[in-house]
Amino acid sequence: MRSGTESLSPQPWPWPGHPRVLIEHVDESAGMNVAAGLRQAGYAVAVCPGPTQSARCPLAGDDGCEVAHGADVIVSSLGLGTPQSREVLEALRARCAGIPLIVEVAPEEKAEWADLLQGCEVVVSPVAPEELVAAVRGVLAIRAQGG
Amino acid sequence: MRNPFRSETEAFRFLLFTLGAFAAIAVASLLGGAWAGVPVWAVLTVAAAAFYLVPRRAAREIRTAPPHVGGAGERQVLVVVDGAAADESIVRAIEEASTGYRKRVLVVCPARVSQLDHWASAVDGARAQAERYLDESLACLRDAGIKARGEIGDEDPLRAIEDALRTFGADTILIVTPPEGREGSAARDVVAGTRARFALPVMRVSVGAGATVTAARE
Numbered sequence: 439m440r441s442g443t444e445s446l447s448p449q450p451w452p453w454p455g456h457p458r459v460l461i462e463h464v465d466e467s468a469g470m471n472v473a474a475g476l477r478q479a480g481y482a483v484a485v486c487p488g489p490t491q492s493a494r495c496p497l498a499g500d501d502g503c504e505v506a507h508g509a510d511v512i513v514s515s516l517g518l519g520t521p522q523s524r525e526v527l528e529a530l531r532a533r534c535a536g537i538p539l540i541v542e543v544a545p546e547e548k549a550e551w552a553d554l555l556q557g558c559e560v561v562v563s564p565v566a567p568e569e570l571v572a573a574v575r576g577v578l579a580i581r582a583q584g585g
Numbered sequence: 586m587r588n589p590f591r592s593e594t595e596a597f598r599f600l601l602f603t604l605g606a607f608a609a610i611a612v613a614s615l616l617g618g619a620w621a622g623v624p625v626w627a628v629l630t631v632a633a634a635a636f637y638l639v640p641r642r643a644a645r646e647i648r649t650a651p652p653h654v655g656g657a658g659e660r661q662v663l664v665v666v667d668g669a670a671a672d673e674s675i676v677r678a679i680e681e682a683s684t685g686y687r688k689r690v691l692v693v694c695p696a697r698v699s700q701l702d703h704w705a706s707a708v709d710g711a712r713a714q715a716e717r718y719l720d721e722s723l724a725c726l727r728d729a730g731i732k733a734r735g736e737i738g739d740e741d742p743l744r745a746i747e748d749a750l751r752t753f754g755a756d757t758i759l760i761v762t763p764p765e766g767r768e769g770s771a772a773r774d775v776v777a778g779t780r781a782r783f784a785l786p787v788m789r790v791s792v793g794a795g796a797t798v799t800a801a802r803e
């Protein structure tokens with residue numbers, strides 16, 4: 439995830455009472471579509487385009503990410519094809535361990551990166567926004583039951 | 586530009602900086618003679634000017650949006666009136682954004698102030714102009730049969746939008762700007778900044794453009 443700490447609002451999630459979903463998506467319009475679906479379902483959303491070639495995800499460094507730490511669910515659609523995207527997933531697993539993590543992967547990635555995906559809710563792409571909404575509802579329900 | 590007197594915290598920080606600067610100049614003069622304080626003064630002045638005057642880069646790339654509020658058949662439209670009162674083009678843009686839905690409309694008019702007024706805290710003129718734009722915009726919507734409520738926003742349009750979104754779950758943001766070619770870079774920056782900051786469809790509506798509505802993603 440890219441850093442934006444300096445210009446972030448004092449409250450990155452200023453909507454109390456609504457579950458907050460962080461969407462990580464490399465494709466801007468696809469990320470916006472997912473966000474629109476989740477908003478309609480009553481979730482506050484944040485869309486992150488993921489790390490760039492030159493900027494490391496702050497979550498993988500010392501900075502941390504206020505938005506990720508404040509989320510109730512994280513949806514990662516960054517793929518696992520690059521070292522940067524795998525580093526983000528590792529950082530999410532390590533530093534946001536208590537937050538349900540839904541990872542969208544290509545069919546061939548599911549088996550190849552099985553260890554990395556352990557403990558994550560895995561959805562195989564292509565995923566329709568309504569499927570992601572259902573997955574978010576599912577992990578939040580499990581969390582509410584103490585799972 | 587940052588106003589050092591914008592809040593108590595900023596004013597207190599400015600006071601501490603000023604005291605620290607005077608102390609540094611005094612120490613330099615005591616240790617190195619009367620003229621030794623001059624370069625210290627110059628360096629500190631340049632540093633302070635850079636801190637307060639150089640615009641900060643909008644580094645935020647994580648975009649946020651509030652949850653949709655209301656039923657599935659409802660659309661909430663946030664209209665930001667920036668630099669010109671809305672005319673009939675906003676009516677068409679609202680209809681486009683909410684066709685087939687019940688609509689709720691909030692009009693926000695940032696009380697833009699010049700840099701000089703900002704420093705002098707002389708905001709009455711800006712507020713009066715914002716109120717005029719707001720009244721004219723609401724009247725335009727009322728004439729078209731669109732019920733809307735309105736409010737004056739922060740002098741920083743992006744902050745005004747952020748404030749509005751805390752309580753208004755907008756599905757679309759429409760930004761009213763002066764006519765194409767006369768809007769100036771500030772208005773273009775607001776449109777670009779809004780798109781960069783919020784995970785919502787953002788459309789620019791140029792006053793006097795007739796049916797022209799700039800697409801959400803140019």
